[in-house]
Amino acid sequence: xxxxxxxxxxxxFIRSISKFNPEIGIxxxxxxxxxxxxxxxxxxxAYEDIPNFPVVTVKGHSGKLIFGKVSGKNIIAFSGRFxxxxxxxxxxxxxxxxxxxxxxxxxxxxxxxSGGMNPAQRVGDLMIISDHINLQPVHPLRGKNDxxxxxxxxxxxxxxxxxxxxxxxxxxxxxNITCHQGVYVGVQGxxxxxxxxxxxxxxxxGDAVGxxxxxxxxxxxxxxxxxxxxxxxxxxxxPPEAMIDINHDMVIAAAKEAEPKMSLIIKELLAKI
Numbered sequence: 001x002x003x004x005x006x007x008x009x010x011x012x013f014i015r016s017i018s019k020f021n022p023e024i025g026i027x028x029x030x031x032x033x034x035x036x037x038x039x040x041x042x043x044x045x046a047y048e049d050i051p052n053f054p055v056v057t058v059k060g061h062s063g064k065l066i067f068g069k070v071s072g073k074n075i076i077a078f079s080g081r082f083x084x085x086x087x088x089x090x091x092x093x094x095x096x097x098x099x100x101x102x103x104x105x106x107x108x109x110x111x112x113x114s115g116g117m118n119p120a121q122r123v124g125d126l127m128i129i130s131d132h133i134n135l136q137p138v139h140p141l142r143g144k145n146d147x148x149x150x151x152x153x154x155x156x157x158x159x160x161x162x163x164x165x166x167x168x169x170x171x172x173x174x175x176n177i178t179c180h181q182g183v184y185v186g187v188q189g190x191x192x193x194x195x196x197x198x199x200x201x202x203x204x205x206g207d208a209v210g211x212x213x214x215x216x217x218x219x220x221x222x223x224x225x226x227x228x229x230x231x232x233x234x235x236x237x238x239p240p241e242a243m244i245d246i247n248h249d250m251v252i253a254a255a256k257e258a259e260p261k262m263s264l265i266i267k268e269l270l271a272k273i
Contacts, residue, residue: 018043020067022076025100029112039068071271085189094219101223113255114210116233117202129229140215150222164228182207186214198237232258
């Protein structure tokens, strides 16, 4: 079955359950699932019930598709994402983003928890993603291109929509929320970074590093979705003396603590786009 055939099969299944028409997709990262409390829920579908959907295996990702309204906008929220390090094929990782387009979305909001590499950052700060560096081992568009999805060589100049970023920065300022802008480095994982890796990524121009987001953003731009990306700084890896031993529970805890700030920015952004 081709990717387009998989998408059409999944869309047909979802439409058989709900006729709700989303405008904006939201991908919720580690520890950020409580944003769903902001949604006026119309319908929920467990990932395991959806054709062609993998099942999440990572703690902090609940694994359900939520249709509803936030700030007057029709949204579809993916509570839980798929990572390449989980063993999925890259087409499986990006399938939800492609699905958004075929369900009618024009934009996607992508969130994550990431390790900070800018000395100005503190744990719990937010960072609006202005650009990325792709260090993941497999490119999501590798292989024969399907022109029904998008062009062979998609442009990435404005991968993170500049208008959305400007709106979000203004929202943060008006609400006295510490919010940086910066470059996100996408790596495979699942190991956290070594001190040498943090230093190298910082010298490359990175401000935060994580194990997701980049494949989804590339896929989103390929199908023509506008992107807003935002990170919670869950730990600090640069300068080296800022590093501490880290585990996934600490990442989830930091994300949950910052969640109200992120939720406020996303809610107000949705009202304006």
